[in-house]
Amino acid sequence: MADRAETILEVRNLHTHFHTESGVVRALEGVDFTLNRGQVLGVVGESGCGKSVTAQCIMNMVPSRGRIVDGSVIYHQRNGQGTEAVEITALPPKSREMRRIRGNEIAMIFQEPMTSLDPLYTVGNQLLEAINLHQDVDRTEARALAVHSLDRVQLPEPERVFASYPHQLSGGQRQRVMIAIALSCNPTLLIADEPTTALDVTTQAQILSLMRDLQDETHMSIIFITHDLGVVAEMCDEVAVMYLGKVVEQTDIDTTFYSPKHPYTQALLRSIPRLEDDQDRRLEVIAGSVPDPSSIPSGCRFHPRCPDFVTGVCEQREPVLVQIEKDHQVRCHLYDETASSQPGTQP
């Protein structure tokens, strides 16, 4: 752990839109969060809330139809003396500087281990790609590094895996290979986009504990994208909750689970089954369903489903992210002094 809180990544007011035949899809409409060096941040939300697009923005790899229309991603890169702020969103996606950051400073692992490796090349070939690209080593050193990184993710017989084709490995093994590739160049930030969703439960547990161990060992920062609050509880130091393209709450892990402020976070936690619950009690669900991204509700995007909905405020004005405590931000009118003091006022 870093001695003092030192910011490594800042995402500010990020807006990303996709231009499709059926109109503009506003995938991100205000994503804000901060990640400290050596910390694990969980990004939680339902499917379609923009978690993966956020990851693509940080990697500056938004698909061709998408565009970052506002906001910024700032990466604090360590150099000799201190840190230097790099505005990732200002770099051209195909530029040399961006490619030097990708894979080297910021690495990423994906949701589907079965399709994350090119079926036509051996594991070794794809692992060496990353090593040769970012490290100044000769062929034997590169190979040794590659085998070592396979060993580090606890793959038995790393030499054999090195020479294997992806189809010869299981899903769990492939995800380990992906982690090995991601960590081969010792990145300072790892983005894990639902890395265990496609795996069965036992493999999932193994991969999580591996990631935990590797994080302890390297002190890298991790952005852990998931919709599984159990995984969050196991892995994360900080949590950012997203709803329909906006971050609605960011705080530390204990506050998230024990005193969440945003009605959406509260509702999410109530919908988790608990062991101590009465077996006959029905599980609580959040009323309604996620609106279609092309027909976003006015005002607060959560208001049609919100149990604490305030008529005349919530459907009228968009809430802003307010700092309610140190390291605790909420985007809700209930905690916004300026809003709640003048209810019903219209702009």
Place this chain on the structure above:
Amino acid sequence: MLAFIARRLIYMISTLVLISFVGFLIINLPPGSYIDVFQAQRQLQGTHTAEAELEALKRRYGLDKPVPVQYWIWVRGFVRGDFGRSFEFNREVSELIWERLGFTVAIATGSLLFIWLVAIPIGIYTATHQYKLGDNVATIVGMAGLSIPDFMLALVLMVVIQRLFGFTVGGLFSREYVDAPWSLAKVFDLAKHLWVPIVVVGTSGTAGLMRIMRGNLLDILNMQYVQAARARGLRETTVVVKHAVRNAIHPLIMLLGMSLPTIISGSLIVSIVLGLPTTGPLYFNALRQQDMYLAGTFLMFLAFMLVLGNFLADILLGLIDPRIRYE
């Protein structure tokens, strides 16, 4: 691998035997035989054919025997490279085909190369620049190329070149070079004529292949391993060429295998329109004249090329895709 090849060879031979039998049967299905065609032609010329002469012809070609026997006589010769005689030309079938094979293969390989060299790069460009200006232009041009029939394009080109440049592009040589011995001038003259059939045949093929390449590559570009390769920091060209294109090329190799017979059939209609001395028109005439040994041999060649093309494509696919195993 060897066992696979051996097994495939056995399949190939049995397929060909079956095709030869069915093909021969079908060629013999229409009523009458070459003798009737021969007689009709003589009558048109005003000469009467003696009954004895016809009998002699029948005996010479074994036409008086039942179809299975005729088939057996024909097939027996294959091993010795004897494919029977052409009634119409009164020459060995193998000689006739061999004569025209050179130009046929030249034109077909030329147009195949043209198609691949033009279509693949355009396909890659349009997929990586989806819905940009270049993609839209290529799509419109490609659709036009796909919908214009090739014989039509051949006619238009002939007229345009005749009017604008004042020389004919029909055939493969200008009149003065047809019987001349080979010389630099003759080669130059050939090149002047050769590009027309290559472009004509290539246009529709290019349009089709371009669309297939574009579609395949678009699918592959959305695959997670392409994103993962990009996330490693690889250059965009490496991502596209090494990871995307190689995966997208699979269906095209199968397609290439299936287009092998066109080397022999030599795009029939275009050859007839342009008056090319290829095997295509020869095949067409043989079918019309009921010149059955010539037609049957062509059919066998086409079948052989198709079977061979598929076989080669399978082996090639196995070489580029580690997931394919020969067992």
